[in-house]
Amino acid sequence: MSSNIPDIDGMAPDFKALTTSEEQFQLRTALKNTHNIMLIFYRGHW
């Protein structure tokens, strides 16, 4: 099965999402703080 999951050595697709305080988070902006970002996808709470 083909997959379009971003791979190692590729650029992480930029995105925007809301934080818990309903502020806008943008990946590209967060990376400007010169640290790595660990992005954890999780199933969520239901």
Next chain:
Amino acid sequence: MAEVKKHYDDIIKYKTRAYAISVDSPKQSRAVVSEMMLPFDLLCDVDKKVIQLYDLVNPFEHGGIARPAIFIINPGGKICYRSIDGTARRVDLTHILNFLKIHYDNPDLSNKEPVDKKWIIPSWEATRQII
């Protein structure tokens, strides 16, 4: 996420910040942060655009939720570590911490090694939700 919380001081030490993302609303996510006393923020992909962008939609649960996965992205935007996980089989955080330690001294390094994974035993609370 509990393991990431437990080792968050080490993660910070290696110049890394964590964000966890799901399709939960900000209100649901606030409850998770509060219950788990997480030291990092949660992101809310309510319209599922991010999980679609990263091709991580699990269409078989709850109308489409995120498939568990972890990416480490360097300040240049390059993915230097990734683990695509399952519901019950997840990356061993020790493997990530070892990578971060090496990466700290070699910032251009990407992980080329197979990712160590381990089975996780769901809590009774999670099991009850599945049942």
